[in-house]
Amino acid sequence: MFTYQGKSNDGMNAARHRVTNWTLYKDKLQPMETNHKTLKFPEWNVNGLSPVAGVEKAVYATPLPQVLKDAGYVTIHSGKAHLGAIGTPGEDPLKLGFEINIAGHAAGAPGSYLGSENFGNGQEGRKVWAVPGLEKYYGKDIFLTEAITKEAKLAMDSAVEKSKPFFLYMAHYAVHTPIMADSRFVQKYYDKGLDSTEAKYAALVEGMDKSLGDIMDYLDNKKISDNTIILFMSDNGGLSAVARGGKNTPITNL
Numbered sequence: 001m002f003t004y005q006g007k008s009n010d011g012m013n014a015a016r017h018r019v020t021n022w023t024l025y026k027d028k029l030q031p032m033e034t035n036h037k038t039l040k041f042p043e044w045n046v047n048g049l050s051p052v053a054g055v056e057k058a059v060y061a062t063p064l065p066q067v068l069k070d071a072g073y074v075t076i077h078s079g080k081a082h083l084g085a086i087g088t089p090g091e092d093p094l095k096l097g098f099e100i101n102i103a104g105h106a107a108g109a110p111g112s113y114l115g116s117e118n119f120g121n122g123q124e125g126r127k128v129w130a131v132p133g134l135e136k137y138y139g140k141d142i143f144l145t146e147a148i149t150k151e152a153k154l155a156m157d158s159a160v161e162k163s164k165p166f167f168l169y170m171a172h173y174a175v176h177t178p179i180m181a182d183s184r185f186v187q188k189y190y191d192k193g194l195d196s197t198e199a200k201y202a203a204l205v206e207g208m209d210k211s212l213g214d215i216m217d218y219l220d221n222k223k224i225s226d227n228t229i230i231l232f233m234s235d236n237g238g239l240s241a242v243a244r245g246g247k248n249t250p251i252t253n254l
Helices: 064-070 115-120 144-161 186-191 196-221
Strands: 002-004 007-011 059-063 074-079 100-102 166-171
Touching: 059 064, 064 074, 064 166, 074 144, 100 144, 115 144, 144 166, 144 196, 166 196, 186 196
Parallel strands: 074 100, 074 166
Antiparallel strands: 002 007, 002 059
């Protein structure tokens, strides 16, 4: 969520901000745009969002968390950021109006969901995808979704203890590739006979659902749920047949 060129009452859609594909490397188109045999892709803002003017191929805008921070809110980013390309101001949530950044950087997928694998840190060839800032969970048997949720609750604690309003932007890396098993939930899907990849995918979804429930329970326990607004929004919908398990079934008779 962000506002257009400093006007806090002027929102933007994709036709206006022109960030119409996923961002990562500065000034770089995605491979599908450079090697397609037929399609010619239009110019778009490959560098994503910028909170400062003058960044080429980026949309200049005032982010919503900056507006809320200016109004006295504690602003917390938790999870996937993926808002600006590497080497631009938009890659860092702390430059977008967030006071606290939990695990957010330029990439939109994790190097690993597993604490036992340090969430991709130290893996050869995966540096750009490695999830930052969760060192306390390295080597532990914890799934990324759970680690992010725990840190989000700690961040909310700091606001509640100060009796300050807070804005929590929770954007889980789940559900996204690499599709990995969340050991808390996956076995029952195996037991139901689901394809292995589909079982892992279902467990990713359930882990995200549990996170939302945990946050709602937190609000209840702190007795602030009646004074809190929760907006639950989808990203791009479910993963398509690419990278999914089982047998693809063509759709006919449309």
